[in-house]
Amino acid sequence: MPQFRSLLRSLGTVAILACCLNTAAFGQSGKKVPTPEAKSKAEALVQELYKDDFAKAQKDPASKVRLAITLLQEGKDTADDPAGRYVLYQHALNLASQAGDAPTALQAIEEIAMEYGLPAAEVFQMKIKALTVASQSISMPDAYQNVVDNALVMLDDALAVDEFPAAHELLVTAENAGRKLKNVALVASIRKRGEDVDRLEKEFARWRPYADRLANNPKDTQANMEMGKYQAFLKSNWERGLPLLARGTGPLQELAALDLADPKQPAQLMRLGQGFFDEAQKLKGPMQINVLLRSYYWYQQALADGGTPAKARALVEKQMQEIMKRVPAEWRVGEIALELKRSEGHLGPVYSADFSPDGRKAISASADGTLRLWDTKSGKELKRLDGHTGRVWAVAFAPDGRRAASGGFDHFIRLWDLASGREIQSFSGHTDYVRSVVFSHDGHRLLSGGDDRSVRLWNVDTGKELRTFPGHNHFVWSVALSRDGQRALSASLDKTIRLWDVETGSELKKLEGHKDTVLSVVFSPDGRRALSGSTDKTLKLWDLESGQDMQTFTGHKGYVHSVAFAPDGRRALSASQDHTLRLWDARNGKDLRTLEGNRDQVWFVTFSRDGRLALSAGQDQTVRIWGGAK
Numbered sequence: 193m194p195q196f197r198s199l200l201r202s203l204g205t206v207a208i209l210a211c212c213l214n215t216a217a218f219g220q221s222g223k224k225v226p227t228p229e230a231k232s233k234a235e236a237l238v239q240e241l242y243k244d245d246f247a248k249a250q251k252d253p254a255s256k257v258r259l260a261i262t263l264l265q266e267g268k269d270t271a272d273d274p275a276g277r278y279v280l281y282q283h284a285l286n287l288a289s290q291a292g293d294a295p296t297a298l299q300a301i302e303e304i305a306m307e308y309g310l311p312a313a314e315v316f317q318m319k320i321k322a323l324t325v326a327s328q329s330i331s332m333p334d335a336y337q338n339v340v341d342n343a344l345v346m347l348d349d350a351l352a353v354d355e356f357p358a359a360h361e362l363l364v365t366a367e368n369a370g371r372k373l374k375n376v377a378l379v380a381s382i383r384k385r386g387e388d389v390d391r392l393e394k395e396f397a398r399w400r401p402y403a404d405r406l407a408n409n410p411k412d413t414q415a416n417m418e419m420g421k422y423q424a425f426l427k428s429n430w431e432r433g434l435p436l437l438a439r440g441t442g443p444l445q446e447l448a449a450l451d452l453a454d455p456k457q458p459a460q461l462m463r464l465g466q467g468f469f470d471e472a473q474k475l476k477g478p479m480q481i482n483v484l485l486r487s488y489y490w491y492q493q494a495l496a497d498g499g500t501p502a503k504a505r506a507l508v509e510k511q512m513q514e515i516m517k518r519v520p521a522e523w524r525v526g527e528i529a530l531e532l533k534r535s536e537g538h539l540g541p542v543y544s545a546d547f548s549p550d551g552r553k554a555i556s557a558s559a560d561g562t563l564r565l566w567d568t569k570s571g572k573e574l575k576r577l578d579g580h581t582g583r584v585w586a587v588a589f590a591p592d593g594r595r596a597a598s599g600g601f602d603h604f605i606r607l608w609d610l611a612s613g614r615e616i617q618s619f620s621g622h623t624d625y626v627r628s629v630v631f632s633h634d635g636h637r638l639l640s641g642g643d644d645r646s647v648r649l650w651n652v653d654t655g656k657e658l659r660t661f662p663g664h665n666h667f668v669w670s671v672a673l674s675r676d677g678q679r680a681l682s683a684s685l686d687k688t689i690r691l692w693d694v695e696t697g698s699e700l701k702k703l704e705g706h707k708d709t710v711l712s713v714v715f716s717p718d719g720r721r722a723l724s725g726s727t728d729k730t731l732k733l734w735d736l737e738s739g740q741d742m743q744t745f746t747g748h749k750g751y752v753h754s755v756a757f758a759p760d761g762r763r764a765l766s767a768s769q770d771h772t773l774r775l776w777d778a779r780n781g782k783d784l785r786t787l788e789g790n791r792d793q794v795w796f797v798t799f800s801r802d803g804r805l806a807l808s809a810g811q812d813q814t815v816r817i818w819g820g821a822k
Contacts, residue, residue, distance in 0.1 A: 720735070
């Protein structure tokens with residue numbers, strides 16, 4: 193409401209300065225939490241302007257929801273008065289919670305946290321309280337289901353940091369909402385999760401003495417070692433576990449230190465693979481599986497490194513096959529077999545999608561002009577990103593997992609902050625539709641291709657175009673970057689694939705062999721091969737050294753829109769106009785499995801970074817998450 197912003201400015205600079213006197217926490221924007229005096233003045237103004245709306249909201253839950261959404265948006269638009277913004281967000285939070293509108297309440301909390309830098313623990317408790325209030329409200333079934341979904345997502349976050357009291361609060365909230373729905377299966381599943389939490393809490397009791405010792409003495413080597421095993425081996429939280437293990441002693445400490453150093457030499461990569469493989473032999477159950485998978489990860493890096501000798505590569509491949517035999521089917525890299533979740537919410541075809549680096553989130557791009565952020569475990573929508581003025585054709589997560597880039601029919605590439613859902617940069621240069629975007633491994637560069645027949649390289653930090661790769665004489669539908677960032681691939685409607693030198697922009701090779709348009713191309717993990725998909729209904733495997741077609745994969749009955757390599761290079765996936773995905777043996781082109789379920793053509797497919805999941809995007813407006821056999 194422009195009137196509100198105008199009146200806020202009319203208060204003069206006194207209130208604005210007053211809100212900055214508090215020495216409380218700074219937010220990412222640099223603003224401080226407003227003082228009580230500043231909030232009081234803003235509160236009076238909000239009450240004056242929205243007096244009638246508040247009166248209606250007290251009598252009608254639907255009016256309460258509408259007012260919450262209005263105040264949330266007004267808060268976002270009120271950039272010149274921090275106190276007014278804070279009060280608007282607080283009202284949006286309270287009204288939405290009372291009306292049972294959990295998504296709006298949680299979004300208001302995120303805005304407050306982002307703007308004013310509240311401590312993470314405080315934000316978490318605010319969210320639990322909002323969900324608790326929402327679960328007790330008189331509301332519609334969809335609202336109660338939203339409470340359940342959000343509570344279960346937050347439950348995973350609580351368990352990740354061993355916050356068992358918070359986990360139990362969330363379970364009570366979820367069950368209260370489930371009971372309002374009178375959904376027997378849902379309540380039973382929530383209670384089953386409660387049993388799992390009880391089991392995890394008992395398990396943690398075995399490790400708690402070490403956690404207490406570590407809290408009293410952060411240099412306690414045994415406590416560091418044991419808590420490192422708990423986090424990395426048992427919970428597979430290597431980000432938290434490795435630094436603890438590195439403060440321990442013995443061979444495991446040396447392995448952890450080398451792992452943290454992110455080595456690049458083949459001998460070091462193989463040492464990590466073998467070291468974790470040997471460590472796994474001492475373990476049982478989930479701990480053995482998680483350590484075997486860490487071993488597999490490092491062997492995988494050795495395969496992806498072009499400097500690993502041929503003889504050593506054969507040994508690595510043999511060891512990786514052995515690991516895959518030892519882990520359960522659902523943990524096997526690349527062995528995609530069934531649909532796990534279906535995410536719905538887009539109002540048009542979904543053209544592209546990507547996993548976050550940790551696999552916990554996915555993002556999708558649609559003809560409805562929006563991007564959507566999803567929780568991969570529940571399949572539920574977390575956030576909607578608006579900003580493009582036409583269809584959004586391409587999207588990719590940045591390696592840091594905090595940003596994403598998208599390209600669309602408005603000719604722009606847009607860079608997004610995913611915590612706030614806000615656009616933080618735009619890249620202008622393409623003169624037609626943008627069809628493909630991909631980040632470099634270090635996240636500092638972005639490659640794009642589009643209908644203006646160009647491939648363009650961008651500096652992500654500045655938004656400036658670094659160079660254009662001329663050569664294609666028709667639309668460019670797909671681009672890819674090698675792991676080392678030195679080479680690029682592009683696929684075009686001119687029936688060719690081009691291999692480029694990224695630093696010079698020169699064309700290294702033209703790959704010809706498809707009989708029609710090439711819609712998709714990717715590098716193999718080791719960078720030695722490429723896989724492409726075409727409207728000639730085939731996939732082709734290419735040797736990039738010679739530029740020769742090594743193998744043709746046949747089986748699809750429609751255009752092949754998208755192709756993807758598993759991270760170990762052994763498996764590949766393709767998405768087709770014939771409504772199916774197909775899993776292939778990437779070494780010999782054997783069709784291993786057809787994945788059905790899509791109601792229309794499938795536009796895109798990709799693997800998660802660990803290769804255990806796949807993500808597809810389709811004409812039927814769905815995003816689907818696929819996994820291994822259970």
